[in-house]
Amino acid sequence: xxxxxxxxxxxxxxxxxxxxxxxxxxxxxxxxxxxxxxxxxxxxxxxxxxxxxxxxxxxxxxxxxxxxxxxxxxxxxxxxxxxxxxxxxxxxxxxxxxxxxxxxxxxxxxxxxxxxxxxxxxxxxxxxxxxxxxxxxxxxxxxxxxxxxxxxxxxxxxxxxxxxxxxxxxxxxxxxxxxxxxxxxxxxxx
Numbered sequence: 569x570x571x572x573x574x575x576x577x578x579x580x581x582x583x584x585x586x587x588x589x590x591x592x593x594x595x596x597x598x599x600x601x602x603x604x605x606x607x608x609x610x611x612x613x614x615x616x617x618x619x620x621x622x623x624x625x626x627x628x629x630x631x632x633x634x635x636x637x638x639x640x641x642x643x644x645x646x647x648x649x650x651x652x653x654x655x656x657x658x659x660x661x662x663x664x665x666x667x668x669x670x671x672x673x674x675x676x677x678x679x680x681x682x683x684x685x686x687x688x689x690x691x692x693x694x695x696x697x698x699x700x701x702x703x704x705x706x707x708x709x710x711x712x713x714x715x716x717x718x719x720x721x722x723x724x725x726x727x728x729x730x731x732x733x734x735x736x737x738x739x740x741x742x743x744x745x746x747x748x749x750x751x752x753x754x755x756x757x758x
Contacts (some may be wrong), residue, residue, distance in 0.1 A: 574606065574607070574608045574609070575608070575609045575610075575611075576608055576609075576610055577610075577611065578610070578612075578620070579599075579601060579608065579610045579612070579617055579620075579621075580617075580620060580621045580624040581617065581618070581621035581624075581650050581651075581656055581658070581673075582603075582654075582656075583654045583655075583656065584603040584604045584605070584606070585601060585602075585603055585656070585673055586602045586603060586604060586672075586673050586676040586692050586693075586694070586696075587601070587602045587670060587671065587672050587673065587676075587690075587692070587698070588600075588601050588602075588614040588617055588618070588658075588670065588671040589601075589602070589614070589670050589698075590613065590614050590667055590668060590669065590670065591609070593609065593611070596611065597613050597667050598610060598611050598612065598613070599612055599613065599614045599617055601617070602692070602696065602698070604676070604692075604693070604694050605694070613667070614669060614670065614671050615629075615664050615665065615669065615671075617671075618648070618650065618658065618664070618671055621650050621651075621656075622648070622650055625650060625651040625656075629648070632648040632649060632650070633646050633648060635648075635649070636648055636649070636717055639717065639720040639721070639724075640713070640716055640717055640720060642713055642716075642717075644663070645659070645660050645661075645662070645663060645664070645710065645713075646659075646660075646713075647659035647660075647674070647710065647713050647714035647717050648717075649717065649721060652721055652725070655675060655718075656673065657673065657674055657675065657714050657717060657718055658671045658672060658673050658674070658714075659671070659672055659674060659710040659711070659713065659714045660710075661700060661701075661702040661706075661707070661710065662702070668701065670700055670702075672690070672700075672710070674710075674711055674714040674715070674718075676692045676693050676694075677690060677691075677692060677693075677711065678691045678692055678693045678695070679691050680704070680707055680708070680711075681704070682703075682704035683699060685703060686701060686702070686703055687699050687700065687701050687702070687703075688700050688702055688703065688704045688707045690707070
């Protein structure tokens with residue numbers, strides 16, 4: 569443990585969360601959370617933090633997994649949207665139930681490079697680097713899958729926004745037409 573590491577009893581993923589790592593602490597699986605400018609020890613497993621964070625934002629983890637599968641057809645190691653308003657998209661490095669699973673916020677990954685056949689050096693936007701026990705290819709696939717999910721969610725949001733504008737525009741034009749017609753009737757013209 570680093571001397572600058574803080575301890576918190578509870579934690580919700582937030583816009584500064586970069587990665588959630590499992591760590592053995594006093595014979596328990598806990599989590600080290602790396603934020604842009606902080607490192608925090610949490611007495612919960614990484615998956616428990618992800619689940620609690622989904623709940624914090626008003627959705628269930630299972631619902632988020634199902635949503636990802638519905639949008640993307642991904643079924644294993646699915647990336648999830650913890651909160652789309654804050655662009656909090658995370659992906660697991662292993663099966664989420666695996667005690668070695670790390671959760672990574674794709675938006676903070678600056679670059680990644682192969683270290684060995686089974687490990688990748690990940691550098692985050694704050695220039696902090698960590699070795700993650702996952703192959704370079706698997707890490708790249710998880711980054712791509714998360715990008716696909718983000719694109720699908722963005723497209724859905726845009727479709728909804730455009731439909732809202734279209735339907736509201738029709739109502740405005742209809743009201744304007746009615747007002748114009750009413751005005752000309754009052755003037756005795758048609």
